[in-house]
Structure formats: C-alpha cells, structure tokens
Amino acid sequence: MAEVTLVEAINRAMARAMAEDPNVLVLGEDVGRDGGVFRATDGLLARFGAERVLDTPLAEAMIAGVSIGMAAQGLRPVAEIQFMGFAYATIDQMLNHAARLRTRTRGRLTCPMVLRTPCGGGIHAPEHHSESGEACFTNIPGLRVVIPSSPQRGYGLLLAAIRDPDPVLFLEPTRLYRAFREPLEDDGAALPLDRCFVLREGADITLVGWGAIIQDMLAAAEALQVDGFTAEVIDVATLAPLDAETVLASVAKTGRCVICHEAPLTGGFGAEIAARLAGEGLFSLLAPVERVTGWDTVMPLPRLEAHYIPGKDRILAAARRALQHG
Amino acid sequence: MAPSQTAPFGIPCVQYLDVDGRPLGPLPDFASDPDALRALYRGMLRTRAFDAKAVTLQRTGRLGTFASSLGQEAVAVGAAAAMQPDDVLAPSFREQGAQLWRGVTPVELLLYWAGDERGSDFSGPREDFPICVPVASHAPHAAGVALALKLRREARAVLCVLGDGATSKGDFYEALNLAGVWRLPLVVLINNNQWAISVPRAAQSAAETLAQKAIAAGIRGEQVDGNDVIAVRECVAQALTRARAGKGPTLIEALTYRLGDHTTADDARRYRDDAEVSARWPAEPVVRMRAYLTARNLWSHADEEQALEVAAAEMDQAADVCLATPPQPLSSIFDYLFAALPAPLAAQRAAALAQEASDG
Numbered sequence: 001m002a003e004v005t006l007v008e009a010i011n012r013a014m015a016r017a018m019a020e021d022p023n024v025l026v027l028g029e030d031v032g033r034d035g036g037v038f039r040a041t042d043g044l045l046a047r048f049g050a051e052r053v054l055d056t057p058l059a060e061a062m063i064a065g066v067s068i069g070m071a072a073q074g075l076r077p078v079a080e081i082q083f084m085g086f087a088y089a090t091i092d093q094m095l096n097h098a099a100r101l102r103t104r105t106r107g108r109l110t111c112p113m114v115l116r117t118p119c120g121g122g123i124h125a126p127e128h129h130s131e132s133g134e135a136c137f138t139n140i141p142g143l144r145v146v147i148p149s150s151p152q153r154g155y156g157l158l159l160a161a162i163r164d165p166d167p168v169l170f171l172e173p174t175r176l177y178r179a180f181r182e183p184l185e186d187d188g189a190a191l192p193l194d195r196c197f198v199l200r201e202g203a204d205i206t207l208v209g210w211g212a213i214i215q216d217m218l219a220a221a222e223a224l225q226v227d228g229f230t231a232e233v234i235d236v237a238t239l240a241p242l243d244a245e246t247v248l249a250s251v252a253k254t255g256r257c258v259i260c261h262e263a264p265l266t267g268g269f270g271a272e273i274a275a276r277l278a279g280e281g282l283f284s285l286l287a288p289v290e291r292v293t294g295w296d297t298v299m300p301l302p303r304l305e306a307h308y309i310p311g312k313d314r315i316l317a318a319a320r321r322a323l324q325h326g
Numbered sequence: 327m328a329p330s331q332t333a334p335f336g337i338p339c340v341q342y343l344d345v346d347g348r349p350l351g352p353l354p355d356f357a358s359d360p361d362a363l364r365a366l367y368r369g370m371l372r373t374r375a376f377d378a379k380a381v382t383l384q385r386t387g388r389l390g391t392f393a394s395s396l397g398q399e400a401v402a403v404g405a406a407a408a409m410q411p412d413d414v415l416a417p418s419f420r421e422q423g424a425q426l427w428r429g430v431t432p433v434e435l436l437l438y439w440a441g442d443e444r445g446s447d448f449s450g451p452r453e454d455f456p457i458c459v460p461v462a463s464h465a466p467h468a469a470g471v472a473l474a475l476k477l478r479r480e481a482r483a484v485l486c487v488l489g490d491g492a493t494s495k496g497d498f499y500e501a502l503n504l505a506g507v508w509r510l511p512l513v514v515l516i517n518n519n520q521w522a523i524s525v526p527r528a529a530q531s532a533a534e535t536l537a538q539k540a541i542a543a544g545i546r547g548e549q550v551d552g553n554d555v556i557a558v559r560e561c562v563a564q565a566l567t568r569a570r571a572g573k574g575p576t577l578i579e580a581l582t583y584r585l586g587d588h589t590t591a592d593d594a595r596r597y598r599d600d601a602e603v604s605a606r607w608p609a610e611p612v613v614r615m616r617a618y619l620t621a622r623n624l625w626s627h628a629d630e631e632q633a634l635e636v637a638a639a640e641m642d643q644a645a646d647v648c649l650a651t652p653p654q655p656l657s658s659i660f661d662y663l664f665a666a667l668p669a670p671l672a673a674q675r676a677a678a679l680a681q682e683a684s685d686g
Contacts (some may be wrong), residue, residue: 025477051477057507062466062500069416069470072455075477077470096460097467103662105456106447110665142663165665194668241670 085128286326404558491522
C-alpha cells in the first residue's frame with residue numbers, strides 16, 4: 001500500500017472522483033499546467049484534459065460563482081482558492097447563493113460543489129497565506145465545513161465532499177500537506193461528513209480540535225500518559241454541521257475538556273463547542289472548559305507566527321490545569 | 327515608436343420605432359408576423375397588469391415589498407421573446423415580464439413576493455435561476471451555466487439581466503471577463519433604467535455608455551432602445567443566436583426609464599423631480615407599440631379592451647390563489663437545507679416543530 005502525504009491524498013481523491021464521475025471537474029487559478037500552487041491538482045490536466053481541469057482568470061468570487069452556475073446544471077465542480085486569505089472574497093457567493101440555492105428554490109436547483117482552500121499557518125508563508133477563517137463559514141446554514149487532519153481523512157473526506165449533493169467548504173491545513181505520510185488504499189471509500197473522529201480513547205480528559213493542531217493534541221496526549229492520565233482526542237473534522245454528541249459523550253466520561261484551534265479565541269468555533277458543553281454537559285464537568293487558541297490578533301508574519309500558533313506546550317498546560325480539578 | 331491608437335471602438339445603438347411608434351426604417355424579419363408583434367404587446371400589457379396587481383396587494387398589506395417594472399416592460403418582454411424555451415434566464419428582481427413570458431406563473435411570482443419560497447420553484451422554466459436580490463451576484467452563475475452548456479456542446483445560451491447599478495460591481499466584470507476569454511454562450515443585458523434607487527446613471531459611472539464595459543472584456547457591446555420592444559427582441563435574439571453558434575458573448579445595454587419607485591418601500595420624490603418623470607412618460611414602451619400596431623391596423627380599441635380585461639382577470643385570479651395558499655409547514659426550512667437532513671440538525675428540527683405546534 002502506498003504511503004502518501006496529505007496533499008497527495010487530496011490529489012488522489014480528486015483523480016478518483018473524476019475517474020468515476022464525468023460530471024466532476026476541477027477549476028481555479030493555476031490548477032492546470034502548474035498543478036496548483038501546492039501541487040494538489042498535479043497531473044490532473046494531463047489525465048483528464050482541459051475541459052475537466054480549468055485554469056481560470058484570477059477572480060475568486062467568480063470562481064465560486066461560476067461553480068454555483070455549473071453545479072445548478074448538474075456538474076460537480078471542485079474549485080480551488082489558492083490561500084484562505086483569498087477565500088474571503090467568496091463568502092458572498094457561498095453564503096448568499098451556494099448555501100441557499102436548494103432552500104430558495106425548494107430543491108429545484110441544487111449546488112453540489114466543493115470549494116477547496118489551504119488554511120492555517122506554520123509554513124512561513126507570506127501575508128494573507130496563513131489564515132484560519134473557518135468560523136467565518138461555520139455560521140452559514142446550508143454549507144458544510146470540513147477540515148481533515150491526516151492523509152487518510154483527507155482522502156475519505158474529500159471524496160465524500162465531492163459526492164455530496166450540497167456545497168462543501170473543504171479546508172486543507174498547509175502545515176500538514178507534507179508533514180507526514182500514511183498508508184492509503186486508493187479504494188474510493190469515503191468517510192462520513194457529520195461525525196467526529198475519536199482518534200485516541202481516554203478516561204481523564206477530552207482534547208477537542210481540528211486541522212493541523214490535531215498533531216499537537218496527540219503529542220500532548222502522549223505526554224499526559226507519562227503523567228498517568230489518559231486523554232481522549234477528538235478530531236472535529238466536519239465542523240458544520242457539528243456532531244456535538246460525540247464531544248458531549250466524551251466529556252460525560254472524562255469531565256474535563258480542552259478545546260484547541262489555531263483561529264482566534266473570540267467567536268472562534270471553539271466557542272460553539274464550549275457553549276454546547278455549558279448548555280448540555282455542564283453537570284458532567286469537573287473543571288472549567290479550557291480553550292487553547294490563536295490570540296485575538298491579526299495573524300503575524302512568519303517571524304512571530306510560532307508564538308501565535310498554539311502548540312503542544314500550551315495544550316499540555318491547559319490540560320494540567322483542568323486535571324487539577326475534581 | 328510614436329504612440330498610436332491600438333483599440334478603436336464604437337458602440338452602436340439599435341432602434342426601430344421612434345417614440346411615437348413610427349418605423350425609422352425597415353423592421354426586422356420577425357416583425358412581418360402580426361401575431362409575433364401582438365404577442366409582444368400583450369406580454370407588456372400582462373406585465374403591467376401584474377405589476378399593478380402586486381402594487382395594490384402590497385399597498386393593502388397583502389404582499390411584501392415589491393419592485394415594479396413600470397416603464398421597463400419592453401426590456402423584459404423583448405428579451406424573453408428572443409429566447410428559446412431551453413435557453414436559461416438569470417434575472418435580477420425586476421424582470422417579471424421576462425419570467426411571465428417564459429412560463430413562470432403569476433401565482434409563483436406573487437408567492438415569492440408574499441414571502442414563500444415555493445414562488446421560486448418554477449413549474450415552467452425549470453432551469454431558470456430564481457430572482458437575484460444581491461445586485462450582480464448572479465452574473466457569475468449565468469457564466470457558470472453558460473460554461474456547463476458549452477462543455478456539453480449544447481446549442482443553448484444564457485441570458486443574464488441586471489441593472490445599471492450592477493455594472494459598478496466586480497461580479498459583473500468578473501463574469502464578463504470570463505465570458506470573453508472562454509467565449510461563453512452568454513448574453514448580459516443591462517436593464518438601464520437610469521436610477522439605482524436614488525443614484526442616477528450619471529453618478530454611477532463616468533463611462534459614456536455602460537455597453538462599452540464590454541470592450542475591456544474583449545466582447546461585443548451595444549446599446550438598444552429599451553422602450554422599443556421590437557428593437558430589444560431583435561438585438562437580444564441576434565446576440566443569443568451568435569452565442570448558441572459559438573460566436574461568443576454580448577453585452578447589451580437597454581436604455582429605459584424607471585417610471586415608478588425603486589420598490590414599494592421607496593419614495594422616489596425624495597431624490598427625483600416629478601418633472602423628470604413626466605418628461606419620460608411620452609417615451610414609455612406600451613403606448614409606443616400600441617401606436618405602431620394601431621397605425622398598421624393590427625390592433626383595435628376592442629382588442630385593447632379585451633386584452634386589458636383578460637390580463638386583469640388573470641392577475642385577480644392569481645392573487646386569489648396566492649392569498650388562499652397556506653404557508654408551508656415550518657419543517658420545510660430544515661427539509662430543503664440539505665438533500666438529507668444531517669443527524670446533528672434533527673434535534674433543532676424537532677424543537678422548531680414543537681415551537682410551531684405550541685404557537686398554534
């Protein structure tokens with residue numbers, strides 16, 4: 001079985017989806033001859049041709065809007081936005097149109113599209129290339145927001161997103177693109193789009209997060225094991241709609257929760273999870289809910305980004321605070 | 327090397343009837359068919375009757391905010407008449423004349439403005455886009471539909487209609503640019519009624535014409551007298567024919583005038599002189615076409631009486647049906663959100679239905 005990186009897994013998922021469904025096509029800036037700025041679409045032009053891999057003019061809102069038009073015609077566009085900082089231009093299209101076309105036409109027109117964009121910091125990228133803007137999209141009813149944290153989940157979730165009959169924002173943590181490899185069977189098997197992944201079971205504390213920070217959470221869980229605590233690690237890879245049940249069930253067992261994300265604290269999606277715990281899981285809590293997040297500041301340029309992006313040490317410190325209670 | 331002009335351009339303007347309905351020259355071929363001409367005229371009367379009914383319903387508290395197309399009927403009707411049934415329309419919110427022509431029912435349009443999503447579940451043109459409220463944001467959708475048609479090698483085209491204000495937006499230009507570079511089967515029709523709510527055309531753009539915005543996208547741009555329904559039909563028909571034949575997109579600026587308020591929530595007297603509106607009334611499209619038909623003995627006073635009666639009766643009946651249609655159950659707001667309700671939303675759906683039941 002091949003060992004692949006996240007970006008290779010994403011490439012294979014697109015190739016697989018294109019091979020199995022002639023309605024699937026890829027579009028975006030530099031996705032064709034160049035194979036995408038991160039090479040996620042590498043080789044697709046050669047294999048599927050210029051009518052299925054479309055190098056577009058440089059206009060992000062247009063890329064999203066044209067995808068909506070194609071999707072309404074029954075095609076399954078997979079659009080790439082080069083960096084999350086440029087994806088904000090698509091919010092009007094995704095919010096006002098993609099996410100509500102089915103609702104507003106009572107199912108007459110639908111929008112089976114995927115908008116892919118890299119996200120997050122940690123690769124010393126230029127300004128506007130390291131954003132974690134998931135919360136700007138999770139408050140959009142009708143839009144699924146998905147973010148994988150490993151090659152296997154990248155493959156299975158992207159296949160599910162492409163096959164899904166509704167619009168999906170698919171976020172790809174750049175820090176993980178080439179961080180590690182996993183064995184991958186290119187068997188076309190998709191993963192569910194409304195279920196959290198329990199990556200590690202534990203009894204003393206629940207660590208909840210998504211994206212690149214999952215690696216730091218797993219490392220923190222290892223360190224806690226040395227202290228004699230077992231941590232349950234939950235990957236909320238499908239942010240919207242949110243599978244709160246899995247998180248609530250875990251915290252009912254552990255009584256402690258650390259929510260981790262790279263995006264800023266205030267109004268971050270972790271706030272939604274904390275609110276759900278407060279509303280539906282309060283009496284199982286033994287300690288205050290901890291949140292380990294980016295600061296409420298502008299994402300700094302690369303020289304300071306390591307101090308912005310929360311890592312294992314901050315997660316561990318928060319977990320140890322929580323473990324002092326109860 | 328001496329500087330030189332590398333891209334000369336001009337913007338033609340098409341007009342067949344003068345403001346009094348007299349032909350300025352030979353009419354296009356379709357105009358030799360009296361039935362086709364009468365159909366255009368009836369389409370405009372029907373549109374005006376719909377608008378009148380909708381405004382009355384709104385003024386009596388039975389309809390939400392509504393955007394009348396008074397004075398602009400020729401743009402919508404002429405454009406829709408130029409389309410084939412399997413072309414696709416992407417309208418803004420003032421193209422009811424086009425929608426009615428294409429088989430969207432008056433009941434559906436009234437349901438939409440009354441606040442019922444079923445109004446956009448058209449029984450007629452199933453592929454047409456619903457009314458677009460965020461200005462110009464539907465232009466990329468139209469380009470996307472056109473791209474789908476082109477990729478499938480279908481000899482069909484897309485008509486996107488938007489207003490003069492829309493040409494100030496990026497979506498408009500981004501869609502036009504794409505249509506140009508990919509030669510999409512797209513016609514973008516600017517329904518230039520001279521006012522974007524309170525902002526007049528002169529304050530919207532320094533461009534001498536809005537049609538010339540096509541030049542920067544490398545596509546054909548032209549103006550048409552938007553109060554001359556024959557000209558609108560001919561101009562749009564030729565553009566759609568070129569589009570279906572793979573000869574690329576066209577931008578058409580139809581020059582018309584908004585005789586009414588922006589919507590029923592607007593009071594145009596706050597920013598527009600009555601004298602300006604009065605001066606525009608003589609050029610309105612219905613009277614012009616009637617003058618032409620009457621002069622050619624294609625339309626009589628009795629025809630007029632009967633057509634008005636039929637249109638009014640149709641709209642009265644549509645209003646009755648709309649008002650007698652009960653709202654959808656609240657479950658619909660969940661049931662059309664996704665193809666299948668995601669498990670995490672089941673509890674909210676149940677809570678909403680319980681609330682609905684207790685509200686009675």
